[in-house]
Amino acid sequence: MLRSTRMWGIFTRNTSVNVIKRASASSNERRSSVRPSERVHQEPLRLYSESVTLSPPRWTESNKTRSDASVSDRVNEEDSSDVFGDYSRSFSSRRTFRKTSSELLDMRYRDDEEDRPVVQKFRSKTGRKNTAYWYFLQCKKLIKEDKLGEALVLFETDMLKGERLQAEEYNYTVLIGGCGRVGYLKKAFQLYNKMKKRGIEPSDATYTALFNACAESPWKQSGLDQAIKLKQELLRKNIPLSAITWQALLKSVALAGDLKSCFQILREMLQNGHPITQETFHYLLISCANDKQHGFRLALQVWQQMLRIGIKPDTQNYTILLRIARDCGIGNPGLASALLLKRTEKVTPKLTSGRKSRQTNVKVGTLCQPLDMDAFENELFVDTHTQSHGQAEESDFTPLNTSQDDTQVLPVLSSASLTCQSQLPTQSSHLPNLLDPSTCSSGVVALGPVDSASDRLALIGNLDGFLEKMAEDGLEPNLKTITLLADVMEPGSQSMQSLINVATKSGVKLDVTFFNTIIRRVAKAGDLHGAKAVKALMVDRGLAANTQTFCSIALACRRQKDAIQLFTDMESCGLVPNAHVYSALISQACKRLDYAYLHELLLHMTKLQVPPNDVIIRQLEYAAQYPPSYDKLKSRNIYLDKIDGFRGFYRKWLEFMPGQEPPHPWAKYRSPKPETDQDGVTSQNQVSE
Template sequence: MSKMLRSAFQRGVLTRNSGVNVLKCAASFSSLRRSAFCPSERVQQKNLRFFSESATLRAPKWTESSSSISNAFDHVPEENKGDSFGDYSRKFSSKRIFRKASAEQRDLKYRNPEEEDDEDQKPVEKFKSRTGRRNTPYWYFLQCKRLIKEDKLAEALVMFEAEMLKGERLQPEEFNYTVLIGGCGRVGYLKKAFQLYNNMKKRSIEPSDATYTALFNACAESPWKQSGLEQALKLKQELLKKNIALSAITQHALLKTVALAGDLQSCFQLLREMLQNGQPITQETFQYLLISCVNDKQHGFRLALQVWHQMLNIGIKPDAQNYNILLRAARDCGIGDPNLASAILLKRPEDEANPKITSGRKSRRAKVKAETSCQHLDIDAFENELFVDTQTQRLGLTKESELKEKDQSIKDASQDETQMLPVSSSGSLTCQSELSAHSSSLPNLLEPRTCHSSVVALGSVNSASDRLALIGNLEGFLEKMAKDGQKPNIKTITLLADVMEAGSQSVQSLIDVAKRSHVKLDVPFFNTVIKRVAKAGDLDGAKAVKALMVDRGLVANAQTFCSIALACRREEDAMQLFTDMEACGIVPNAHIYSALISQGLKRLDYAYLHELLKHMHKMQVPPNEVIIRQLEFASQYPPSYDKLKSQNVYLDRIDGFRGFYKEWLEFMPGQETPHPWAKYQSPKPESNQDGVKQVSE
């Protein structure tokens, strides 16, 4: 019986009838077992003796039950046949590997046949990299670095965001973000640089010193200096809260940001922090201090000379970049109060006032140690000397001037002939010497120890050539560079051309200097010389320099003609300029028209302005903001002008110009100033862009 039950359960086809028969057999089997152990019960259940020969199961009943089982199985619907227990294991028993289906496969599985015939339905394509294989983050780092060197920052950003992150879904590393932040920093793309930095923090990637240096450099190169300074100070406070110490390179990047913003006092605060942290003071440090001085247009040249003297006092030799920045200060900045500048710059150093007496010769090792070691920088004294109180200083100057007058009267009484001799034509230096120009020695303020007894005071310093005379003119400046072991480069010679007086002798002397220094002159150098000559009003001289440039094998560009336009004061000169540009194949732009309009505006020549506007309309050159501002000023009456009281030949024509100007504004399109970051911004992502397909699941 147990064998029959076991076979019935293995087949798994128990129906209602077969189940009843099996249960009856099981009940009789259990009762027989009880009767075998209990004799009293065996007598009462004689008909159910299972182990006797007479009590055997009938075969027909069992065959009927089995047939009923088969008949019952035949009546089971076909839908329920597949849902039997254990059937699914047969299908998947041989499968050992399970692979995740892609989005493309799921889309193809559930796609309708009607949609496949539709022509508008595009097949879903898988992302393909440029190399046809799966790349690494370091490969993308090298590609982005190459694109940034080729000035293709927008393509580098698209490659990183669209291909690396969205296409291949790679996990970026720190160097991937750092190279892009550095590229954004070089062009001043401040917004994108900090956006990458924030994404870097969201991915829990720890920035390095190079990352922070690139961020501060982005703040420094931003078109909006004050906004960049605020962002840099916020980043500095964030690093202080995290107890992250800035390296010397990162500290210089922060110093560059503050210097370009023109905050000289904050520069000294950072300089004090560098000294407290034990970071070295180098030539680069004084470069940024000089840049901060250049931003002060009124006293910048005097401040730059003070910084220069302090750099020499602590034993740091300037490099070519320091000399170039000093020339920028001489070109763009003034000296401030001459009396204050005389008291500060012509002050005798303490070492010369109280010379130290030494006996014997120094050893060679002591000389080398003295040359290489730098003296300690007293930052507090340096700051107090640089930001001197003008009122207290002026009080001291009045006393000193009185004492000098008394001394001079005593010298006159003793029959010592003295005279105030101007060195340059504008009187930038007044020396107490003989009248002979050959015997007079000019002091050079680049040397802090050249305060001769013959120097009384500084005269009026109005032009850039006067400020160049204070630092030794061309010969003295180049001699000082040679002493420091520096040679002038093309940038140095170009700045000297912008500082020296305009004339043929200056141009020839600069050409000789370039020849001795083996420097090849380029187009920007000649454009600077032409601009300098044209500002002096010498149109023929500007054209002569242009001819000299062409003779040397250089080609004139739009900037060349823009510089010549500064000397075109008549209408005939402007028309001739347009003819020369057409012969060279150069189309006039808004900058050239702005230079010509400025010349016509100075003379109030409204006929000249009228012809320029007509020529702009003919060439279809849209005006920019500068031109609109110039024309608005030209169309306004002077505040003190009254037609009834007085007549002016030039101002009588303003009415006709005003009417033509209003009509000209209606049919001339305006030129919108492009955003500085427009060319670096990537376009908005679409459904199909840069090989990336958006799949809708």
């Protein structure tokens, strides 16, 4: 046993000597290759590493006696000593272990702590740990104050990242609802997807808010596509929709202008047992408003069908009908006469569609007739249906006998005559009102020319007949109704006075928007003095003119001196012209080919540093082009002699005049994106979308 131990000690001693020699040789080689200036900096580091890596010595009596010897004596003893462990003890005792103090450690790690980023602990705004319901109330409050961006930051930064709370269904639903009201479609579905990833079950309110976001999106086609995808997802998961959610889906399809898809949604609502209400026809009328050519005829058909099934219109329905009368046409007059001039005794004609009609009874109040969806749809789309079968003759749709001697054409007031408006109360008493089919007599077989908004208003009773129908339904006009009436009536002092009397009788307080509408109607007719007279009347009633007021007056400023006077009046009111005011003035200058007028307007824009928008650029590009049929080598036009000079000035003006970029509709609701440093490090105090 002793022999084996001694032999193992000799093996250890020889091995240690060889290791020490090789380490010394390599160390000498490194020292010889290192410059003297670098050796000074490397030596302390090497000593410190050795003192750390070597194990502490075993303190024996022999070590105590050898500790006082010099380094040269220890090296000589290494060659002659045969004692077990002498080499390891000698090698380990070459370096001493130095103890350090807390002050030295503090100095050692002080630089590292200063370079390390300071992570501040999140502090709640209330000073205590809040709950998910508290954040729900705060987000709801911010959304009501039109601070959707702050509500999103509060939810994503403070609640989820700061306090690390578990979000509930109502936290996501209130934010999706806020995004839906402003049309923030992308963020609404981002929240919905995060909601599903967290395993939170959406509610009916969540789906309603998502469909509402699709409806209010600035890009209608994108909103319609997203609504269809969401509907397919719900059908695939067999999730039933409530009546309110179906109405939101119908709204998203109606605002996209797809009337045929509205009927498909309407059929599915009836199949699921959901009732048809005033809101349903409200969305059908909105869908009709997107058809600028036939919208007024479609809206009247929807209106008459609403009356047939016993649903009374509300104020919102009347308001939408006025907007359609202002913006949409009636289409083919012969087809419109055949479909609209029908007495109530006659049953709605069912056009052959190649399949059996299905009748659906709608349980809403007292019904006059059941709702036949097939007949209703075929009657609305009768023009496309007949064209597809090659039967587009107008005589096929005339429901009355035109060979009678007492037949007459329904007169429509001329839009160019202002004297007819004063005779309106005496004429409208016996004229039929298309809002009430019972007033259409058998002698009226066709409609007169319907070209303007005032002509379409005459078909629904003009001012008196329209208000009488509202009174029969127990409704009174509001401010929006009176403002739209001002936009469709013939411009004139009598029309304005009639509307003021109606507002006084109904207790409606008129605002600046009402007078601006009248000013725009008068200015479009070219009456600059009349527009200024309405502005003076508005000021006398204690209302201050705004930029929109002068923008409406600018539509009548056909000469350069009129524009200069307009700028002077705006300056006296403390207002600065914007791009809309200049656009109205440029349109008048372009119509008269007054290039001196255009030159002065561009100089004035440069002086006030008003950047042009895309509408102004299109107007100026049109003004800078020669007419297609103009050849200055063959003929001479005194109005086009100055076009070359304007073209040169316009090109130079574009070089130093900055353009106006339209703001993104979602820009004010987005959270700031994270800032990236040069090293690629993302700042922690920024929140990305």
